[in-house]
Amino acid sequence: MLRKLAPLAFVVTTVLAVLAVVVAAVVLPERVPTHFAANGQADDWSSRTAAVTVLALITTGVAGLFGAVAQAGPKMSTEWMNVPHKQQWLDAGPEEEMRRRVRADAFVFGASTDVVVLSMTIAITQAARSGTDALPGWWFVVAASWVLFRIAHVVLMHRVRYRLERVVG
Template identity: 30%
Template sequence: MGSGRWWFLAAAAACAAAWTWSLARLPERAPVHFGGAGDPDRWAGRAEALWTSGLLALGMALLFAGLVVMVHRAPAHLFTVPHPEYWKRPERLPRLRALVADDLWWIGAWTLLLFAAVQVLVVRAAQLADPRLDGWAFAVLGLYLLAVLGRVGWMLTRRYAVPDPG
């Protein structure tokens, strides 16, 4: 099992833990959407907020797991990678599938960690006298975007580069 898959499973556990933690801490009226400045612009009951966040996280986990399954079954012409003339050769296709699957596990893990952090930040915001997201929310989102963009940049420039023949 690749390291990305292990991280994905750990992130799914962290996401479930954050959701479980929020069960006892989310107030009866909770913010469920925030504007660009961090102020809540939609509220819901506790049950709706928990169901929504839980189903979104579960759906995201299932989406990434499903994409990995599809990677192992999809025809080669559906892969868009740098240097396709190298990677889509029959003898290299299993390695390509393994690399793409691992990349999906990693990005899925980071996405589930984002969901876990958002769950904690929403509970934190809901408990304030003046409910709102603070700078931590923007820092978490920025970190997520940097991680994903960094991974994609590495994938495009290094991961799928043609190895030196020697």
């Protein structure tokens, strides 16, 4: 199921992140807060053009990176793969299943990172348009949730998803 849902989630979150940048390009004021202190208050600003350019580069960079990793998974050398219990997978023979899982996990990493990029674009737009030049409180919840999700996903990958006995035993 993850094999089918992960690519779809990646495409949807990437499209939403790109749309957010397009909307930001239209609605951002000329002066945009682009760096924030730990308390969420802006401490540096950029022009709309610079802010939108950086947001677009981050959005396309994330999509390009994770999309390329997911597409390369089925073809790349196993030397480049960093998966739990890799040698056991190679010794036991289900290498194609390992490659499918690597591809799906790259899409999961990409989709979750797209959510952070999307939220960052929305938060910067909201901060710029609010007149407070401060990140909205919800953004910190999204950022913390992303960290917790990443930790949970990595633990799941190591303890469950790449346990070879689940495949051959």
